[in-house]
Amino acid sequence: MRPFRKWAVLAVAAITTLCSTRAATSEPGGLHLNFFPFAGYATWSKDVNLDKKFMYGGLVGLGLGRYLGAEGYYSWLKPQTVYGNGDSLFTAASQSPRSTQTTKGYGADLTLNLLPAHTFNPYVLGGWHEEKLTSDVAGVADRFQNGLEFGGGVKLGLGLKTAIRLEVRDKLWKLDSPPAPSDKSLSNFFYMGGIQFSLGGTGGDSDHDGVKDKDDKCPNTPIGVHVDASGCPIDSDGDGVPDGIDQCPDTPKGATVDARGCPSDADKDGVWDGIDQCPNTPAGVVVDARGCPVDSDGDGVPDGIDKCANTPAGAKVDATGCPIDSDGDGVPDGIDQCPGTPPNTKVDARGCAVDSDGDGVTDDKDKCPNTPPNVKVDSDGCPIELSEKETELLDKGTITTREIHFETAKADILPESQTVLDDIGRILIQWPQLRIEVGGHADARGSAAYNMTLTQKRAQAVLDYLLGHYPQINKDQYVAKGYGKTMPVASNKTIEGMAKNRRVEFKVLNTEELKKEKERRRLMQKGE
Numbered sequence: 001m002r003p004f005r006k007w008a009v010l011a012v013a014a015i016t017t018l019c020s021t022r023a024a025t026s027e028p029g030g031l032h033l034n035f036f037p038f039a040g041y042a043t044w045s046k047d048v049n050l051d052k053k054f055m056y057g058g059l060v061g062l063g064l065g066r067y068l069g070a071e072g073y074y075s076w077l078k079p080q081t082v083y084g085n086g087d088s089l090f091t092a093a094s095q096s097p098r099s100t101q102t103t104k105g106y107g108a109d110l111t112l113n114l115l116p117a118h119t120f121n122p123y124v125l126g127g128w129h130e131e132k133l134t135s136d137v138a139g140v141a142d143r144f145q146n147g148l149e150f151g152g153g154v155k156l157g158l159g160l161k162t163a164i165r166l167e168v169r170d171k172l173w174k175l176d177s178p179p180a181p182s183d184k185s186l187s188n189f190f191y192m193g194g195i196q197f198s199l200g201g202t203g204g205d206s207d208h209d210g211v212k213d214k215d216d217k218c219p220n221t222p223i224g225v226h227v228d229a230s231g232c233p234i235d236s237d238g239d240g241v242p243d244g245i246d247q248c249p250d251t252p253k254g255a256t257v258d259a260r261g262c263p264s265d266a267d268k269d270g271v272w273d274g275i276d277q278c279p280n281t282p283a284g285v286v287v288d289a290r291g292c293p294v295d296s297d298g299d300g301v302p303d304g305i306d307k308c309a310n311t312p313a314g315a316k317v318d319a320t321g322c323p324i325d326s327d328g329d330g331v332p333d334g335i336d337q338c339p340g341t342p343p344n345t346k347v348d349a350r351g352c353a354v355d356s357d358g359d360g361v362t363d364d365k366d367k368c369p370n371t372p373p374n375v376k377v378d379s380d381g382c383p384i385e386l387s388e389k390e391t392e393l394l395d396k397g398t399i400t401t402r403e404i405h406f407e408t409a410k411a412d413i414l415p416e417s418q419t420v421l422d423d424i425g426r427i428l429i430q431w432p433q434l435r436i437e438v439g440g441h442a443d444a445r446g447s448a449a450y451n452m453t454l455t456q457k458r459a460q461a462v463l464d465y466l467l468g469h470y471p472q473i474n475k476d477q478y479v480a481k482g483y484g485k486t487m488p489v490a491s492n493k494t495i496e497g498m499a500k501n502r503r504v505e506f507k508v509l510n511t512e513e514l515k516k517e518k519e520r521r522r523l524m525q526k527g528e
Contacts, residue, residue: 025213026121026155026163027066027113028201034061034069035199036165040192042077042103047186048173049089050079050101055190057105063201066116071125075105075190089133089143089175102134105171105190107149117208121163124152129171147172147185153192160213161198168192239263267291297321327351370429370472380520382430390427397514399424399506402499404462411457413465421465424506429472435509438463440482443501444492448484456482462504479509 036059044050057075064070081088081098109127130146153167169192172185202212209221211231218232226234226243233242239251241261248262255263255272263272269281271291278292286294286304293302299311301321308322315323315332323332329341329351336351345353345364353362359371361380368382383390389399403420406413413421428436440455440462459480467475490497508514 025117025160026119026157027063027116028161028198029066029116030063030200030202031065032063032161032201033199034063034071034196035059036061036071036073036194036196038075038165038192038194040075040190042079043189043191044079045173045186045188047175048188049081049083050103051082053077053079055105055192057192061111063198067113069111069113070108071111071127072108073106076103077105078102089145099140100136102136104132104134106130107171109149109151113155119157121155121157122152123155123167124150125167125169126150129169131171131173145173147174155196158195161201163196164193165196166193237261368430369432370426372426382517387423387427389424393427393431393506393508394514394517397508397511399427400503401506402503404504406458406461409454411454411461413461418465421462422469425466425470425473428466428506429470431513432472432474432477433510433513435477436479437505437507437509438466438478438480439505439507440480441487441501441503441505442483442485443498444485444488445498446485448486452482452484452486454482455484456480458482459504 038057038059040055040057041052042055043052055075055077057073059071059073061069061071078100080100083098107127107129109125111123111125113121113123115121127149128146129149130144133143133145135143149169149171151167151169153165156164156166158164169190171188171190173188174185208223209216209225209227209231211227211229213219216231218227218230221227221231221233222242222245224244228234234244235242235246237246237249237251238253239246239255239257239261241257241259243249246261248257248260251257251261251263252272252275254274256274257263263274265271265276266273267276267279267281268283269276269285269287269291271287271289273279276291278287278290281287281291281293282302282305284304285302287302288294294304295302295306297306297309297311298313299306299315299317299321301317301319303309306321308317308320311317311321311323312332312335314334316334317323317332324334325332325336327336327339327341328343329336329345329347331347331349331351333339338347338350338352341347341351341353342364345362346356348354353364355362355366357366357369357371358373359366359368363369365380367380371383386394389401393399401420401424404413404417406417428434438459440457440459442451442455445451446454459482463478463480466473467478485492485501488497488501489503490500492498492501
């Protein structure tokens with residue numbers, strides 16, 4: 001096997017052994033002794049008259065801590081001269097016999113470890129060496145070669161105080177005996193390997209956690225992790241990521257975390273995964289401490305996306321949490337006990353049509369709203385028994401009264417007229433579909449212009465009274481008009497005739513509505 005191949009096999013074997021070691025350092029700390037029995041292979045400069053040879057030896061070193069050391073060694077080998085020519089140490093072709101040169105080497109060096117606390121530790125060395133060469137030829141005196149040497153290698157930790165050591169040294173020779181081929185220093189390389197043993201020292205800290213390997217119950221702790229006195233990682237928040245590398249300390253118990261020790265929140269609801277009992281909460285939903293949606297009004301749509309908070313209990317809602325009101329009566333479905341209410345029908349809290357005038361017929365069916373109390377009505381809510389004025393209105397299309405009195409030559413209504421006005425007002429509000437003209441009439445006294453103006457003011461005063469006391473009346477369907485003395489119903493030559501001409505008339509302008517009512521009553525009488 002070639003020398004370099006042997007060296008490679010030795011290195012592979014060392015690394016394989018290293019991989020099976022859990023906690024190892026290549027150099028102890030503190031003051032300690034190193035012992036290094038070695039075997040190796042010596043190669044010489046091409047100008048040196050010696051052949052390549054295996055060598056053996058030992059080294060003792062004093063470690064001054066992990067990094068620096070001083071070493072002394074002794075080695076032994078028996079190379080032969082390559083050429084004859086006596087025992088010359090430089091190469092020169094000759095037919096004289098070869099001789100054996102027993103070579104004893106010794107020297108001292110300073111060493112510098114580059115990564116002493118690690119399993120793989122490269123190092124460099126430098127110092128002084130000397131080789132004593134003794135020939136087997138009688139009469140040849142011992143010869144000495146000495147000078148500087150430099151080298152380096154690697155230590156592969158096998159334990160706390162054991163390491164494979166592989167190194168190479170360049171020993172410089174200078175052949176000054178004539179006729180030497182050169183006056184320059186010649187490089188001779190020595191390759192060595194073996195096991196280094198250490199005595200004393202403070203021991204190692206393989207994982208650099210501040211706890212010596214001999215006391216470390218948790219070797220191979222990752223760099224940066226905080227450990228306790230036994231060398232085991234501290235995890236204050238119990239999230240599985242040790243203090244020191246945990247970028248999110250004080251994680252709540254049970255929360256799922258990433259490699260950095262930070263909690264995750266997949267549904268972005270503010271409650272960490274692992275604690276969140278309702279994962280996959282929709283965006284925008286308000287949740288409780290468990291991560292579950294809050295539904296304050298109990299309508300099935302969570303707070304946060306509920307656009308109609310405080311929905312009444314029992315109401316049906318749409319996807320936005322707003323009540324559904326199919327019939328548009330203001331009472332939501334689910335609470336509405338009378339669905340399908342006609343549009344614009346006034347309803348109560350149950351969603352059922354109200355009976356504003358208390359006649360037993362709800363407003364949505366009542367054709368005569370505002371019926372006076374205690375009046376009998378038909379199925380349409382209209383009075384069955386009509387008063388004299390109602391009959392007059394129905395038959396003639398007019399209500400005529402001479403019982404509304406005013407101050408002389410003024411439009412101010414006298415108090416005793418209010419009873420009459422109220423009777424008429426209660427009748428008119430039952431006929432919201434009628435269009436009414438309030439007409440004022442005078443006797444023949446006074447000028448035509450004067451009477452026209454006065455009756456106009458008095459008709460307007462009557463209308464104003466009705467509008468002020470009966471808000472049910474639609475003012476757009478009423479008009480006031482003064483006729484003066486242009487439409488007498490009796491002779492103005494007598495006191496009785498003038499009294500009949502002074503009157504107020506309430507005339508229906510859309511008489512077709514009265515015809516419809518008459519026909520309705522006729523059919524009811526026939527039972528149709």
